[in-house]
Amino acid sequence: MAQVSLRKLVKRFDDTEAVRGIDLDIADKEFVVLVGPSGCGKTTTLRMIAGLEEVSGGEIAVDGEVVNDVPPKDRDMAMVFQNYALYPHMTVFENMSFGLRLKRYPKDEIARRVNEAARILDIAELLGRKPRQLSGGQRQRVAMGRAIVRNPKVFLFDEPLSNLDAKLRVQMRTEIKRVHQKVRTTTVDVTHDQVEAMTLADRVVVMNRGRIEQIGPPNELYHAPRTRFVAGFIGSPAMNFLPCRLEEANGALRVRLSQDIALPVPPTRAERYRAHVGRDGLTFGLRPEHLPEDRGNGGAHAGAIDAVIEVAEPLGMETLIFFRINEVEVCGRVSPTAGAREGARLRLCAGLDNMHLIDEASGHVI
Template identity: 50%
Template sequence: MASLTISDLHKSFGSVEVLKGIDLEAQSGEFIALVGPSGCGKSTLLAMIAGLESVTSGEIRIGDRLVNSVAPKDRDIAMVFQSYALYPTMTVEENMRFGMESRGIPKAEQKEAIERVSALLQIGALMRRKPGQLSGGQRQRVAMGRALVRDPLLFLFDEPLSNLDAKLRVDMRTEIKKLHHRVGKTTVYVTHDQIEAMTLASRIAVMDRGEVQQFDEPETIYNRPVNMFVAGFMGSPSMNFLPSEIAVDAGKPVVAFTNNGETAKLPIVGDQHADLRPGQKVMFGVRPEHFALHRGDEDRVVGELSAEVEVVEPTGAETMATLRVGDQEVTARFQPDAAPREGQIARLAVDMAKISLFDAETEQLV
């Protein structure tokens, strides 16, 4: 195993700067996810780690070795692509063997590696089939198997589940996590799906417009996003934002905003917002699961809010609702037996210990 260190990495195509000073470090055996919208630079970064794109400036190190000018074949990495990239005229076994033959690995070692990896991925029964005879999930297992037989220092995944249907994507996500637990290799995984990133990675780099907005553990990124972009991108449905102002009520700081012609005042709790000042313009962020129907016996610090219920969407395990707060729509998540009805004016409890406040101008967490 080996660590991966990226220092002040820049990439330009002509006058267009695609990556703007990336700093990342994956510890040996760690699973890192690169996540962000299309065009944010995550696939370009992965290609540079693989050696498929040149470095404009900065450094990439695998272990202690600077690899900026090292050819892809000499970096001791293995890459799994979105398109599987299997040779259609070769059997599964031939696809897995091809790379080892190219590197002159003895046949006995090839056989041992193929048997070990096919057992690990449970594809032993597929060895004589060709890719056209396999399902999408089976092809992805073979693509991973072809990477695993190399026993590389570093695994790179480029949106490997994007071509699979929803159920198979969940199943394969679980398989990838199990696989990482078994082999323990340093892994960099690119995805636009923030659920994949949250469930798979030990740390996540959230990227936007060629920069890393936040690099941290999934729980920290979800609960303490550093800015509105991260808060809105991570989470499904995304965080709700209400334009607000800091005020004082009965000597205590509150978040104030207009709701149905009246001023709603919700208490600010905890020490993380100690630097707020009265009159400061903020965006009040609250995740859908931090709403509940107000019962009057809540055992946590809450704010109370009234909202018209516009749409209710049962999904089985939970019920989603779209509500109107002033001139803003918000989304709330409820347990099915504790959900409001369409057309109702619901009294909502807001868990104020879980909210986020962002500066209205800079959009940074305050």
């Protein structure tokens, strides 16, 4: 049982303000992921929650009790770092039980907890081995096991997967999700990998320069980003951004991207956008996956864009294509059978139901 609240949390290091007033309520049993570019304050936030870093302002509360002055060992939280170090001379069992032995837990209680954690992590047959006899992913699980046996109120993970190769990372991601489904401990995970954030989180917290840009379930961040930063950060390949103008003709709106390209805005959005007709400083945003080849079902070439392909990257299940609109590089995702080749012309169909309009001055999605 643990509910964690951050209130106007601030951290200053000499002249840098690493965390600039964060408000976040983490529910009991929730899995929250802090994601953002390098240096945005993720680790600092996590370390403040753990008590490893003093707060410069604001409050941290656990189950309603302010813990600002509670030392780390009394917060009942277990942190797993990116560079988790296992004791090389100890077996897996000894590594996992080390903390409990220090606290003089009874032997049978230690054995019960270690065996239970090993079962959850599927490393029961490795308990007698030394770390050097384990693969990277198995070592990672032992590090998680050390946290699990403590049965803490909160798990804090700081990029626990970033040292693993791509395949193992995907495996361990699933592993972490499975563990959380079993133990249901409130978890705060930190990553700069947006795919990890999306796949693991109940809610994702997107951070940028010490502030929170947006908090929401993964699908909400993907479909309804509130700022240009979130729109560009979530999703891979990243959303395309193009300067645009809104035009009105016979009551219908169009987004003009170039002399030749003006795409029809869906009537459902007309109300929201109408006040911005004709003004400067607008950016059109569309994800590559909403820019596939025209399959003739777009209705009178509704959002047709004729692309001259500069680069084609076949990925097997799809092909990424890169072309230009007014000098700006744009990425589309087409079927491997669409005939995408360097230099070829291809008609694409822009899925305007998924478009975004951004006010450049404020960085907000309209």
